[in-house]
Amino acid sequence: MDKMNQEKLNSADWESLKSLRTIFLSETAGGQKDYWSSSHLLELYHETFAQRIGWKWDAVLKDFSAKAIFNKKESYTVLDYGSGTGIATEKIVEHLGADNISDLWLWDKSRQAMEFSAQNLEKRFPKIPLTKLSEVQVPGGNWILILSHIVNELSKKELIEVLSLAEKADYVFWVEPGTHSTSRRLIEIRKKVLEKMVVLAPCQHQKACGMLSAKNEPHWCHHFASPPQEVFQHSFWGLFSRNLNIDLRSLPVSYLILGKKDTQALATSSEARIIGRPRLYKGNGKFLLCEESGVDDVLLLEKNHRSLFKDYKKDIFSKSIVK
Numbered sequence: 036m037d038k039m040n041q042e043k044l045n046s047a048d049w050e051s052l053k054s055l056r057t058i059f060l061s062e063t064a065g066g067q068k069d070y071w072s073s074s075h076l077l078e079l080y081h082e083t084f085a086q087r088i089g090w091k092w093d094a095v096l097k098d099f100s101a102k103a104i105f106n107k108k109e110s111y112t113v114l115d116y117g118s119g120t121g122i123a124t125e126k127i128v129e130h131l132g133a134d135n136i137s138d139l140w141l142w143d144k145s146r147q148a149m150e151f152s153a154q155n156l157e158k159r160f161p162k163i164p165l166t167k168l169s170e171v172q173v174p175g176g177n178w179i180l181i182l183s184h185i186v187n188e189l190s191k192k193e194l195i196e197v198l199s200l201a202e203k204a205d206y207v208f209w210v211e212p213g214t215h216s217t218s219r220r221l222i223e224i225r226k227k228v229l230e231k232m233v234v235l236a237p238c239q240h241q242k243a244c245g246m247l248s249a250k251n252e253p254h255w256c257h258h259f260a261s262p263p264q265e266v267f268q269h270s271f272w273g274l275f276s277r278n279l280n281i282d283l284r285s286l287p288v289s290y291l292i293l294g295k296k297d298t299q300a301l302a303t304s305s306e307a308r309i310i311g312r313p314r315l316y317k318g319n320g321k322f323l324l325c326e327e328s329g330v331d332d333v334l335l336l337e338k339n340h341r342s343l344f345k346d347y348k349k350d351i352f353s354k355s356i357v358k
């Protein structure tokens with residue numbers, strides 16, 4: 036796909052992006068008809084919202100240091116369920132390395148989206164064989180299931196199908212916008228697969244999620260990714276921010292990385308994972324901390340956690356601490 040000239044978006048394009056956003060923000064998008072009305076709309080999406088989604092994947096995959104699971108030098112089929120324009124697959128290949136990927140499988144209920152993502156990915160990774168599925172299938176051999184920004188579009192029945200698929204995968208990477216409702220859906224999914232799979236991230240433990248306790252109802256599991264610095268100097272992204280009323284600095288993300296039953300958990304349960312943004316005051320801060328014993332709001336003193344208070348100014352995606 037040729038990169039579209041971002042500066043040339045007209046008012047109809049901005050209106051199309053606004054309408055798409057309204058669909059995405061809808062809590063009841065499940066059962067929606069195909070909203071990809073043209074390849075131009077897919078292109079607009081790919082150059083805007085999808086890029087932001089890509090930055091979330093960058094943060095998740097960088098943080099997870101995904102290569103740790105690929106040191107066995109095995110190669111995997113990647114199945115992108117709800118591929119859209121293919122940004123999640125792009126990021127998985129970039130981070131895991133093309134050598135670890137034997138082939139790419141795309142599945143989207145929109146034929147137009149699947150065509151678009153196939154063209155995009157064939158251009159980006161011409162050496163990796165690619166298959167456009169006409170129905171969902173389970174790959175033979177090692178494989179990874181990826182899902183991105185789809186949970187609120189799945190009906191109950193589709194979600195059951197996705198979970199049954201997930202349980203057959205070697206790994207599942209699932210990235211969603213960091214809203215209360217999408218995070219809560221991922222937490223429910225985690226609960227459903229907990230007996231059958233290993234939770235590799237973001238959790239530090241394999242116990243029930245602490246967010247499920249009544250006192251944590253107002254909270255949700257989310258982290259903040261950082262967009263590339265150039266974005267803040269780029270006139271197009273300034274326009275994007277003004278026209279769509281989106282704060283470029285805020286990239287909330289909720290995610291889940293799962294491994295099949297015998298996968299070794301990566302995190303150490305002696306550490307607590309910081310959720311969301313801390314509230315920093317003079318000399319101290321309130322942090323929402325997740326650990327095996329639960330999720331709690333904890334007051335930390337700056338003098339005891341100097342590097343944490345300093346790091347938070349530049350890297351707010353995720354941190355774990357020993358209390």
Ligand SMILES: C[S@@+](CC[C@H](N)C(=O)[O-])C[C@H]1O[C@@H](n2cnc3c(N)ncnc32)[C@H](O)[C@@H]1O
Pocket residue numbers: 059069070085088116117118119120121122123142143144145148182183184185188189193
């Ligand atoms: C918000 S878009 C996200 C696209 C892409 N994953 C991304 O992160 O940019 C959701 C995509 O999921 C697709 N989709 C929704 N429900 C689906 C289903 N049951 N099976 C396959 N694709 C589905 C839509 O057609 C759309 O392309």
